[in-house]
Amino acid sequence: MIRQYELVERVKAYDPSADEDLLNRAYVFSLKAHGSQTRASGDPYFSHPLEVAGILTQMKLDAGTIATALLHDTVEDTVATLEDIERVFGREIARLVDGVTKLSRLELNSEQAKQAENFRKLVLAMSEDIRVLLVKLADRLHNMRTLHHIGKPEKRKRIARETLEIYAPLAERIGMHQIKDELEDLAFAQINTEARDSILAQLSRLRNEGEDRVARIITELRETLTAEGIPNVLVSGREKTAYSIWRKLQRKNVSFEQLSDIMAFRITVESLPECYQALGVIHAAYPVVPGRFKDYISTPKPNGYRSLHTGVIGPGRNRIEVQIRTSDMHEIAELGVAAHWSYKQGQPRNGGREYRWLRELLDILEHAQKPEEFLEHTKLELFQDQVFCFTPKGDLIALPRGATPVDFAYAVHSEVGDHCVGAKINGRMLPLRTQLQNGDQVDIITSKAQTPVPGWERFVVTGKARARIRKFLRTQQRAQYIELGRAILQRQFKTEGYEFSDKALEAVVKIFQQPSVEDLLAGVGSGLHSGREVFHGVFPGHKPPVKDADERAATAPKPKPKRKDAPLPIRGLIPGMAVHYARCCHPLPGDRIVGIVTTGKGVTIHTIDCETLESFHESPERWIDVAWDIESERAEEHVGRVSLVVANEPGSLGTLSTVIGKNGGNISNLKITSRNVDFFELLIDVEVKDAKHLTNIMAALRATPAISSVDRARG
Template sequence: MTTAQDLITLVRAYNPKTNAQLLADAYAYGEAMHEGQFRHSGDPYFTHPVAVACILAEMQLDDATIVTALLHDTIEDTKSTYGEVALKFGTEVAELVDGVTKLTNLQLNSTETKQAENFRKLFMAMSKDLRVILVKLADRLHNMRTIKSMRPEKQVQKARETMDIFAALAGRMGMQWMRDELEDLTFQVLNPEARTSIIRRFITLQRETGDVIHKITGDIQLELSKANIEAQVYGRAKKPYSIWRKMEEKQLSFSRLSDIYGFRVICRTEMECYRILGAIHQRWRAVPGRFKDYISQPKSNGYRSIHTTVSGRDGKRVEVQIRTRQMHEVAETGVAAHWSYRDGVRVQNPFAVDPVKWIASLTERLDTAEDHEDFLEAVKLEMYQDQVFCFTPKGDVVKLPRGATPLDFAYAIHTRIGDSCVGAKVDAIRVPLWTRLKNGQSVEIITAEGQRPQTTWIDIVATGRAKTAIRRSLREEDRERFIKLGLELARVAFDHVGKRMSDRALTTAARRLSLNSSDELLARLGSAELPARKVVQVLYPELTVKPGDEIEPSRAIVGLSPNQTFARAECCQPVPGERIVGITYRGMGVRIHAIDCPALTDFEEETDRWVDLTWHSGPHAAVHTVSFDMTISNDAGVLGRICTLIGEQKANISDLRFSDRKQDFFRLVIDVDLRDAEHMHAVRLALEADSDVATIRRHRDLKRKP
């Protein structure tokens, strides 16, 4: 185990003015508090806090952060208290240790709703002092390095949590080396066979082609020498997980991957960065679309570098990153560069981002989410996606995640601009709203008074801010329509059980369902969030239907003579809950038509054939077939999802036939077996809500009259 003196020596190497006594006292206190405790591996527990402190010392962080690492588990796992730590080591350290303890207790691998709340707490802790998350990341890195001593199921749980949260967060903070190592350690646990396979293929490739990295490094160094540029060139093979992710995203085999090597050129000045870029592009052909200038447009975490991909030796694609030494220090440590020390003083790196401003920019766009689901989606979108930088017509820069569209751009400027957007120009050319924006483009948003967000916009936008704003606007706009529809569904449900719907009944049902008002109850009914059947059940539990209690199809109609037979007319396909009338046919019994069926005009002069009928009151079996005429997108998985949506509504598809097939859409008729009008409305609403359903209407075929 690293001794106290070893740790002090490590810190003194970059901070000669370190408070050695403070480090020694923290080491002794932590060791005493954890005495008698052991890790799963059997090692003394204190080896873990010491290892975490060493990781942070390698990042050249300040004394308070190193001391926090030594004590980060004392308040949680020992008899130590916040007050005692504050008394011995100061309020700053006590606050940091307490913050790490709270992060540890968040249980970030919990359910979606709880996870969203945990993310809120995590960002709150980060906003207080970002060093808390630096200690936590180092803590997780050491735990992943020693994970083999855990039970297999615990390994998988920790690995997934690390991949989903901590690796992504490290990348967002600009700590790319830590992200790479966390992802690789996680990859070893979650998919060891794939990782081993990639490493084997690398070994085979090296055997066949020789030391490609050494050769290409020499090629680049030669070109720089010709241009009289002094710089260091470093090459490496990309990490196994990075290669695996690229294989999965592009659906390519290892042999077809081209840019599996990365090279870094580090120079002295920003001017030299661009000279190096020119020398490389003069010697090798640049790959279109693979150039990014993060020097002129830095990332929000302070990252600056030029990225280019060229066709290098033997046609192999080679990614080259060009940056100065100061840019490199920020690229390696990200936001942590703010606390880095050298020669006893905090490093004054002009590219190090102010952590307070950085965390404020990250959380600002997450504060508008109204519920857990929206917040969690916004967090993941903000954390996991790289950025593009676009310009307003006035030249202001707008930062967006990769894959963002003009709609995201509009909402990034202001919610009002997004809501009223009707079009966009990119580099002065009119483009569709679903166009994916690229770095450096100028975007002009076209608005119109009276324009409102469309349901399909949810699938177009990429940012959490835009998705939240669109959903909020749609909820407000749809509320009135849903209330009207809910009123009709409630009326049908009450009629089924022979009860009269009233304002008092709806208010009572809303209260029993823990809803604020009868309007909220109706809105949920209309949006299919709440079945009308449940409203009736909470008011009249004695009428709750048990399996087998449905009305038999042969007794569904009231008003027939004892010897009369009946069948539903295929032209209008009436269902229980709809007003109906019967038409008698010689030798065929009675055909049941919906009261608004166009076919009834044929019998206006034959009133003696009309029979006044109603549906039997009560629950009906799902045997009443209704045909829906639909137009859906011709995309993979759409038809399967449509069938799943119908199944989720406890409805059965009895037939399906296509009436038109085009390159971009299908038109089809689906026959669905339903219980009643309420059931039909629920199925239709579920289908209308799907963004790939362009139109849906009830199919009525007058050619199929009796």
């Protein structure tokens, strides 16, 4: 454990003016509060807040942040209260500690609801002071480093999944790539141990084979730059993390050996002009790989990241990635917002509201109906690769990959999104469902008469857009339910010989646990309460007139029809029409799909990129706009087809089936299409839940040494 004087010396080393008394008081207060508590590892509990404080000293953060780290678990896990913290340390430290503290005494009906409420509180707190997030990330990092001490595997996986879905993307959003990489790798080790071990084994092999090669590349790059008059240049090599490689294997149809940027070489120069000078030298000396150049200096990422990226066929004909930046850019690349929040700034600091992504989380928070919905939309907002597009004025808008003009419109402003009727992309009018590409200039066309369309929800990908559309549809639906509920009650009252009025319902609102008359009417319209129930609530002593036998027989309730199977999980289909999935493209939930009406067969569902669709271009009347219903409760296995090239060696087919089985897939059919001395070529049908499930299986297969290539089969 770090001793008290050692912690103070660490802070004083980079900030001589730090409040030494504050640090000493926080250290002693936390030590006494946690007392004899221990962690799952058996270590004293106090070691945890101390290690969190140690992580934050490496970022050179101010004394207030270090004190918050020491105190962050006292309110949640000891008898200390927020009032105690405020009395001893002041209002600012108490506010920071409260922001990091979880809602431990919350009465919620599910673990997910509790997680969502805790995250909601964190978002509100870090919007006021971003240091709350810095402490929370350091807290999560130390918890992940010691996660292996937790006995229950399912609990370890739950915490790891939460880290991967929420905390690692948050670290990336504020530019803290060091912490993001470590969080991802530690979570990956728990969620998919076999895939990580396989990637690490192959990295180790490549490292052993290419140790001299890396040193030669660094030496040659340095000599090339120095010879062209760039002084004091630093060149280093950095290996990509196992999780980063896994994500690339998921996205790209390449084997492990074909990945060109497993090693990235960083060139650090003294000034901004030298960045572009170094880029010119590298491009002049080595052939450029097309499509690999990115200028994040002239167009920085939203988290402040600045650097030049390029791919070249470098020294020794090796295909490499090169990053060029200054030392200041490098500090921001590694520490992100922490670099701005360190002691040395000496400027008044804002909260977190200056970050666009955080303002959008607050917007989602305002429009989400339930905590779980907020969490779902937040994950959409955080956990995706990005594309960068421009407004007509040249303002940069960062969006998730796959975003559409509707997502862009909502990112500009909620009102622009609500009234969006069309979009010009690079000067051309294109459909609103068009997926945007890096560098697109988007001009949104609006109309005051326009309102959000239910169909937009099928193709938008940002949490903000989905939350706004759902809120509008809920409001519109509520109005319809109120109108329907009023009509049902008017008919019920008239049948019983009474005149209906809203005032009559005021007395029974509380009986039905509704906040207002309108809510009660909406409940009747949506089927939550029947008209008869509400009528008898208003007139509890009312007795219907006695009917004779013939009347009773005529009005007797008819037996309910037997429940049929749940409908297919596809929206936009004509009720009762026969449906089947095309065998040419094997569509899966998550794919963009289209329906083709076929005489005598009903509707055939194809993926939007299926080559078979070309034969229907002359028959637009046969096309049906359909989409997967992500809210469908129907549990159904779908078949995805993959083509593989597998090494012709003992055990390779066994390894193949084991990998598919461990990742939750089931082989329903296997066909060897070609076989020679070295390789098999196979077609395999795998039962999966959706396209993402199949992508994960394919990534796991690509990480397996016995498998040369994996692709989703078409045809």
